[in-house]
Amino acid sequence: MGNAKSSALSKEILEELKLNTKFTEEELCQWYENFQTQCPSGRITPEEFEKIYERFFPESEAKAYAQHVFRSFDTNEDGTLDFKEYIIALHMTSSGTMSRKLEWAFSLFDVDKNGYITKAEVENICQAIFKLIPTEDQPKLPEDENTPEKRANKLWGYFEKSDNDRLVEGEFIKGVTDNENAMRLIHYSPINA
Template sequence: MGSENGKLKPEVMKDLRSHTFLLEDEIQDWYKQFIKDHPTGYLKREQFEELYSKNFPDGDASKFASHVFRTFDKDDSGSIDFKEFVIGLSITRRGTRKQKLKWAFNLYDSDKDGYITKQEMINIVKSIEKMTGESGDISKGKIKEVFSTLDADSDGRLTFDEFSSGAESFPKIVDMLGVDENRN
């Protein structure tokens, strides 16, 4: 990543500014905290799960955190560097509607094959319920119904276009992920 005296190099900052919705000061603050918490410059899956667990003490956040980790770890290295971390946060917090939907799609698409299956959707919803420590109002039967409605071509899997269109009719499938979908 490269830093000088705890500050990001200008070329790294320029790159992050072009890929995020954050101001330079915000990026620098995030970087200082990231390096303080992770001196190696990398956040491992276990550490990421611990962060989630602190925010959801009444449930088991490990499974959901593992799914989120996968969406942040763009190079599949098994760890998240600062760039992956800050880009992921930027999208989930301030991204455009389309970026947030794409992020949510990638979260559901756990095998990264470009499609969401009914089982993948069920797995994510179960992990959210486990994390929050309470049973949600979306049962397995309801997920199957939602999935069938979204699956416009009835091929048993959702494309991004089907998922995105369905988010209009079933905003709960995105809302439950905690992504503020009303921005942009």
């Protein structure tokens, strides 16, 4: 039965995913079977992706963030995620190296996909991340992070750029790697009470 499932997934894609992720052939075939069950069309639409995120963040407004994540994963820019894009995204965000995760984070912040980040894009993503924070946790945030604007200003400050400067991928990765607080600000983690 396992062979029947692996034949449904093309050998080329299977081999490519085995080379580029830490998933085994058996895991990939299981993921593919689940993907086909959940997405019979073989593609995830932005709306379906938003529903997935809403299940992960039931106490939050996840739609804006989900839209940015979807955009960053839709590498062929066709408006859907196919199985390959889905698995690469899953690998990158769950078991990829820190370097790969930061490359993905850069693509998340590069809203217009032009190869660099502006302060306006940082503000855009910080707005979406802030909406993931449940309302009851927002008062627990440090004073200099308790609004999306303050978080964006704090994060942008770590890169030592003026408001009109641009940030390329290497600068982004270095700035985040060099500062633990910057790392914390580029994503949302629940506040521990």
